[in-house]
Amino acid sequence: MQYDVIVIGSGPGGYVAAIRCAQLGLKTAVIEKYSTFGGTCLNVGCIPSKALLDTSEHYHNAAHSFATHGISLSNLKIDVKKMIERKDDVIAQNTAGITYLFKKNKIDSYEGVGSFVNKNTIKITKKDGATEELTTKNVIIATGSKPTALPFLPIDKQRIITSTEALNLSEVPKHLIVIGGGVIGLELGSVYARLGAKVSVIEYAKSIISTMDGGLGKELQRVLKKSLGMEFFLGHKVTGATAKGKKVTVTAEDSKGQAVSFEGDYCIVSVGRVAYTKDLGLENIGITPEERGNKIPVNDHLETAVEGIYAIGDVIKGAMLAHKAEDEGIYVAERIAGQKPHIDYNLIPGVVYTWPEVASVGQTEEQLKEAGKKYKSGSFSFKASGRAKASGDTDGFVKVLADAETDEVLGVHMIGPRAADMIAEAVVAMEYRASAEDIGRICHAHPTFTEALKEAALAATANRAIHA
Ligand SMILES: Cc1cc2nc3c(=O)[nH]c(=O)nc-3n(C[C@H](O)[C@H](O)[C@H](O)COP(=O)(O)OP(=O)(O)OC[C@H]3O[C@@H](n4cnc5c(N)ncnc54)[C@H](O)[C@@H]3O)c2cc1C
Numbered sequence: 001m002q003y004d005v006i007v008i009g010s011g012p013g014g015y016v017a018a019i020r021c022a023q024l025g026l027k028t029a030v031i032e033k034y035s036t037f038g039g040t041c042l043n044v045g046c047i048p049s050k051a052l053l054d055t056s057e058h059y060h061n062a063a064h065s066f067a068t069h070g071i072s073l074s075n076l077k078i079d080v081k082k083m084i085e086r087k088d089d090v091i092a093q094n095t096a097g098i099t100y101l102f103k104k105n106k107i108d109s110y111e112g113v114g115s116f117v118n119k120n121t122i123k124i125t126k127k128d129g130a131t132e133e134l135t136t137k138n139v140i141i142a143t144g145s146k147p148t149a150l151p152f153l154p155i156d157k158q159r160i161i162t163s164t165e166a167l168n169l170s171e172v173p174k175h176l177i178v179i180g181g182g183v184i185g186l187e188l189g190s191v192y193a194r195l196g197a198k199v200s201v202i203e204y205a206k207s208i209i210s211t212m213d214g215g216l217g218k219e220l221q222r223v224l225k226k227s228l229g230m231e232f233f234l235g236h237k238v239t240g241a242t243a244k245g246k247k248v249t250v251t252a253e254d255s256k257g258q259a260v261s262f263e264g265d266y267c268i269v270s271v272g273r274v275a276y277t278k279d280l281g282l283e284n285i286g287i288t289p290e291e292r293g294n295k296i297p298v299n300d301h302l303e304t305a306v307e308g309i310y311a312i313g314d315v316i317k318g319a320m321l322a323h324k325a326e327d328e329g330i331y332v333a334e335r336i337a338g339q340k341p342h343i344d345y346n347l348i349p350g351v352v353y354t355w356p357e358v359a360s361v362g363q364t365e366e367q368l369k370e371a372g373k374k375y376k377s378g379s380f381s382f383k384a385s386g387r388a389k390a391s392g393d394t395d396g397f398v399k400v401l402a403d404a405e406t407d408e409v410l411g412v413h414m415i416g417p418r419a420a421d422m423i424a425e426a427v428v429a430m431e432y433r434a435s436a437e438d439i440g441r442i443c444h445a446h447p448t449f450t451e452a453l454k455e456a457a458l459a460a461t462a463n464r465a466i467h468a
């Protein structure tokens with residue numbers, strides 16, 4: 001079969017690229033090695049983790065917040081099996097949605113491992129070893145990523161686990177040790193802490209979510225300790241872990257170089273992810289992944305050194321986020337169709353789905369300081385928000401950073417209720433190069449959490465927040 005475009009991998013990068021290619025009239029096929037579409041995000045990432053976060057949030061609220069509303073419950077229990085079944089059902093609904101969209105857009109799909117025979121020929125190796133070859137004018141590599149393992153710390157997938165196994169536990173851990181205080185560690189740590197586990201986070205850096213604006217990590221750590229009893233061991237270098245029966249022992253060096261150890265019943269290793277290029281046959285087309293992170297090198301148009309071969313999503317440089325992969329999928333499809341699309345990488349929002357949620361777009365204070373940029377900063381605390389008082393979600397704040405001379409918004413960083421959804425307003429404003437005053441003058445419905453963004457913008461404009 002001859003195609004205009006073959007997409008290898010059906011995660012958010014690959015499936016979105018394929019749909020956009022088909023919309024643009026290109027004859028398109030997708031090759032996916034697993035039996036369901038959707039990649040990491042739909043099967044073992046974004047969607048299942050959010051399903052468990054929602055269940056655990058309901059449970060935690062029932063256990064700890066309902067009473068303040070005058071709602072009493074007795075005999076509250078969590079049925080872990082049911083929680084996991086519901087999560088699996090949510091995954092199934094989403095992956096079935098991709099099957100439907102492929103059919104609707106007349107995209108051919110093939111199950112098997114895709115590999116390059118040469119730049120125009122892709123071999124599919126099926127589960128039973130049978131092979132088939134397809135020819136194509138263009139290829140989009142969207143093979144994603146896998147969890148990073150520490151070389152000295154073997155993952156047994158039973159007690160020492162990655163995010164994938166943590167989405168399928170059959171019990172609530174008594175003491176869950178999380179190695180890595182990044183997004184995965186904090187989201188999945190929150191799930192089990194809300195269900196009653198003791199959770200200890202061991203983090204190498206001096207703060208959690210250390211790549212985000214500094215104020216966010218500090219506030220998140222404070223709230224997770226206060227509301228969920230999570231413990232944080234920062235500046236700790238993990239040196240090993242062993243599992244024996246139901247017991248896991250993790251050893252580390254603390255910030256003073258002293259040996260310390262932790263005992264628990266499960267340990268999640270969440271120290272980042274590495275690009276996945278195994279079995280792609282890149283050597284057959286002369287592409288060598290970068291040594292650090294195994295990423296496929298691409299130019300500014302996401303094309304590899306081989307003409308007509310593109311790569312997108314987690315397998316290339318940049319943030320490992322589903323929406324970044326999706327935007328790159330659309331970008332490449334439109335380039336192949338001869339259009340001139342654009343992605344502003346400074347405006348890709350980052351979200352952590354803890355409670356409170358954390359969300360960011362644009363530059364952090366640390367980045368602005370390092371660049372020597374003069375900026376103004378305005379913050380507004382949810383303690384002063386009427387909506388937050390009504391729902392009992394008064395932790396957190398919104399911070400707006402604006403150019404000291406032009407007032408253009410340079411970054412927005414928030415931690416608080418529904419921050420994941422609220423950040424979209426900041427992204428839109430920044431896409432249109434709004435000033436802080438522009439946001440401050442826009443009418444925001446009352447009472448909403450979004451008023452906090454307006455107030456922070458007013459504070460940045462001229463220290464003129466109304467409710468602070
Ligand atoms: C627990 C967890 C939670 C996450 N939560 C979020 C979140 O809330 N928001 C967010 O933005 N991001 C989140 N992410 C990150 C997000 O999942 C990834 O950034 C995203 O899935 C990357 O998309 P992708 O298309 O590049 O690759 P992937 O989704 O990894 O898809 C790659 C696909 O390629 C297939 N493949 C690989 N090699 C071959 C081959 N040779 N032949 C055929 N098929 C192949 C794989 O089987 C896979 O299906 C999360 C990740 C994890 C692990």
Ligand SMILES: NC(=O)c1ccc[n+]([C@@H]2O[C@H](COP(=O)([O-])OP(=O)(O)OC[C@H]3O[C@@H](n4cnc5c(N)ncnc54)[C@H](O)[C@@H]3O)[C@@H](O)[C@H]2O)c1
Pocket residue numbers: 150179180181182183184185187202203204205208209210236237238270271272273319320321350351352353
């Ligand atoms: N909500 C979301 O958007 C979301 C959710 C989950 C995952 N993801 C994506 O998945 C990717 C992987 O997530 P992640 O949490 O594994 O990675 P991460 O990069 O977010 O965090 C890893 C953390 O581990 C720490 N670390 C590294 N080596 C260590 C060591 N030896 N000992 C102790 N700590 C160590 C790092 O300092 C870092 O804080 C991220 O790129 C993220 O963007 C996104």
